[in-house]
Amino acid sequence: xxxxxxxxxxxxxxxxxxxxxxxxxxxxxxxxxxxxxxxxxxxxxxxxxxxxxxxxxxxxxxxxxxxxxxxxxxxxxxxxxxxxxxxxxxxxxxxxxxxxxxxxxxxxxxxxxxxxxxxxxxxxxxxxxxxxxxxxxxxxxxxxxxxxxxxxxxxxxxxxxxxxxxxxxxxxxxxxxxxxxxxxxxxxxxxxxxxxxxxxxxxxxxxxxxxxxxxxxxxxxxxxxxxxxxxxxxxxxxxxxxxxxxxxxxxxxxxxxxxxxxxxxxxxxxxxxxxxxxxxxxxxxxxxxxxxxxxxxxxxxxxxxxxxxxxxxxxxxxxxxxxxxxxxxxxxxxxxxxxxxxxxxxxxxxxxxxxxxxxxxxxxxxxxxxxxxxxxxxxxxxxxxxxxxxxxxxxxxxxxxxxxxxxxxxxxxxxxxxxxxxxxxxxxxxxxxxxxxxxxxxxxxxxxxxxxxxxxxxxxxxxxxxxxxxxxxxxxxxxxxxxxxxxxxxxxxxxxxxxxxxxxxxxxxxxxxxxxxxxxxxxxxxxxxxxxxxxxxxxxxxxxxxxxxxxxxxxxxxxxxxxxxxxxxxxx
DNA sequence: GTGCACACTTAGAATAGAAACT
DNA sequence: AGTTTCTATTCTAAGTGTGCAC
Numbered sequence: 001x002x003x004x005x006x007x008x009x010x011x012x013x014x015x016x017x018x019x020x021x022x023x024x025x026x027x028x029x030x031x032x033x034x035x036x037x038x039x040x041x042x043x044x045x046x047x048x049x050x051x052x053x054x055x056x057x058x059x060x061x062x063x064x065x066x067x068x069x070x071x072x073x074x075x076x077x078x079x080x081x082x083x084x085x086x087x088x089x090x091x092x093x094x095x096x097x098x099x100x101x102x103x104x105x106x107x108x109x110x111x112x113x114x115x116x117x118x119x120x121x122x123x124x125x126x127x128x129x130x131x132x133x134x135x136x137x138x139x140x141x142x143x144x145x146x147x148x149x150x151x152x153x154x155x156x157x158x159x160x161x162x163x164x165x166x167x168x169x170x171x172x173x174x175x176x177x178x179x180x181x182x183x184x185x186x187x188x189x190x191x192x193x194x195x196x197x198x199x200x201x202x203x204x205x206x207x208x209x210x211x212x213x214x215x216x217x218x219x220x221x222x223x224x225x226x227x228x229x230x231x232x233x234x235x236x237x238x239x240x241x242x243x244x245x246x247x248x249x250x251x252x253x254x255x256x257x258x259x260x261x262x263x264x265x266x267x268x269x270x271x272x273x274x275x276x277x278x279x280x281x282x283x284x285x286x287x288x289x290x291x292x293x294x295x296x297x298x299x300x301x302x303x304x305x306x307x308x309x310x311x312x313x314x315x316x317x318x319x320x321x322x323x324x325x326x327x328x329x330x331x332x333x334x335x336x337x338x339x340x341x342x343x344x345x346x347x348x349x350x351x352x353x354x355x356x357x358x359x360x361x362x363x364x365x366x367x368x369x370x371x372x373x374x375x376x377x378x379x380x381x382x383x384x385x386x387x388x389x390x391x392x393x394x395x396x397x398x399x400x401x402x403x404x405x406x407x408x409x410x411x412x413x414x415x416x417x418x419x420x421x422x423x424x425x426x427x428x429x430x431x432x433x434x435x436x437x438x439x440x441x442x443x444x445x446x447x448x449x450x451x452x453x454x455x456x457x458x459x460x461x462x463x464x465x466x467x468x469x470x471x472x473x474x475x476x477x478x479x480x481x482x483x484x485x486x487x488x489x490x491x492x493x494x495x496x497x498x499x500x501x502x503x504x505x506x507x508x509x510x511x512x513x514x515x516x517x518x519x520x521x522x523x524x525x526x527x528x529x530x531x532x533x534x535x536x537x538x539x540x541x542x543x544x545x546x547x548x549x550x551x552x553x554x555x556x557x558x559x560x561x562x563x564x565x566x567x568x569x570x571x572x
Numbered sequence: 573g574t575g576c577a578c579a580c581t582t583a584g585a586a587t588a589g590a591a592a593c594t
Numbered sequence: 595a596g597t598t599t600c601t602a603t604t605c606t607a608a609g610t611g612t613g614c615a616c
Binding site for chain 3: 581591
């Protein structure tokens with residue numbers, strides 16, 4: 001793939017300019033220390049008791065450990081849910097001795113409160129640990145296990161700690177919530193590294209499941225998780241060469257789409273008229289993916305996960321058709337749970353042909369039937385591949401997100417504004433994308449209160465402003481009477497103060513607006529995954545906004561390639 | 573086409589750490 | 595200095611998409 005770039009500054013190649021390997025080879029040399037395992041279980045002190053049916057009961061270590069997982073979640077809503085409790089209890093019983101099993105037959109009779117209190121106290125104690133103590137411990141492990149050598153570079157590893165055992169927390173209505181996520185041991189672990197590297201050592205007295213040398217993949221460590229049976233990986237940090245290049249490539253593909261999106265749109269509009277049902281469905285689905293930035297919607301195994309859908313897996317029950325609604329024609333109402341069981345609700349007017357097609361697709365179907373019964377993501381992606389090299393459904397999300405940011409920035413940035421107002425504009429552009437992609441968050445628990453506090457601050461600032469203005473007035477009056485240096489100085493000082501306070505007030509007001517508009521919207525996901533960072537870098541350069549106002553340290557590391565590459569006239 | 577294994581990106585919540593306030 | 599509040603980081607679940615066997 002051709003990627004536009006500036007000529008390099010020095011002799012040394014930047015990492016993202018080094019040559020890339022061919023035929024799927026991801027690296028030539030890989031050396032690392034392996035994973036950090038979860039600390040072993042520490043039995044509770046004997047004074048911390050578990051009660052069954054009001055009576056203290058000493059549990060076997062295995063049963064006790066699983067009980068602590070539940071105790072640690074006692075304050076969480078999960079533990080009130082039937083499915084969670086049922087799954088937990090079933091898995092807990094598997095860890096019990098036969099005696100325990102015969103005695104403990106009802107979860108309602110279990111009292112974990114002492115355990116729960118104990119863990120709360122522990123976490124308080126941990127908080128009270130001095131900075132140095134915490135830092136030293138974490139830092140040592142980070143230095144030892146947090147990095148690897150991939151080819152010529154020392155790279156940061158993302159998740160070098162193995163997930164500790166606990167109770168599975170699925171999102172939404174997950175049928176497996178509460179199941180026991182078992183402890184991962186060395187014999188579960190597959191190590192991936194290069195043959196000529198120094199292999200990681202398993203803990204004394206243990207063995208790895210396997211050591212392999214597959215340089216067509218990027219992971220360092222893998223294991224199979226017991227809830228869904230899926231594979232988990234340890235991979236590199238987003239700042240690494242291998243992740244950065246992939247990210248860059250993703251945006252280049254989206255820019256390719258920009259070049260041919262008009263043709264593709266014309267094509268799918270044509271296909272709305274096709275004689276073939278399959279093609280019509282494909283064309284309508286693609287229209288939704290393009291217009292509404294819906295996800296592809298792979299099919300999922302029923303009963304294994306929460307019931308969520310994307311575009312291709314939409315069911316009849318997820319949309320409602322209104323030939324006419326609130327003065328608009330051909331309105332489609334979407335209401336379904338998407339990824340992470342986040343609700344997607346939207347009412348959109350569509351073209352007549354789309355509307356008619358939808359009516360056709362829904363004819364003689366039950367609510368739980370697939371809307372696009374002749375379509376799936378594989379068919380759709382095969383078609384997209386023919387339209388453009390590397391094109392898949394998700395590229396539309398990347399493309400539409402990035403192009404929206406660019407357009408919005410162009411439209412709403414005001415050169416006259418001061419820096420905070422410009423940043424507000426940036427956040428608003430970012431927000432437009434987050435809304436498009438339906439990136440939501442639970443409103444922070446303290447949102448109302450924090451809003452009130454901010455408003456109080458604003459009121460106080462206003463009060464201060466009028467007070468200072470009064471002082472300025474009287475100083476001016478004084479100056480008229482006694483024209484001495486001291487009075488002049490005072491007037492100047494007050495003028496400055498008024499100006500300063502006005503600026504502070506303005507900043508607070510901007511902050512309030514920004515926060516209010518952000519109540520239920522998460523900006524981070526689009527910023528991190530959908531917006532070509534070069535657009536943001538160019539915007540910062542063009543308007544003289546420091547890049548760290550837009551990206552924090554971690555984000556600057558992730559987007560180092562873009563910060564280096566883009567100048568102020570970069571066009572997505 | 574269908575089902576499955578695999579590898580990788582994308583996602584919001586939880587937690588830790590930093591900053592602001594009292 | 596202690597407490598509260600905001601921000602950054604960590605965690606890991608939940609998606610997407612490919613390739614292969616049948």
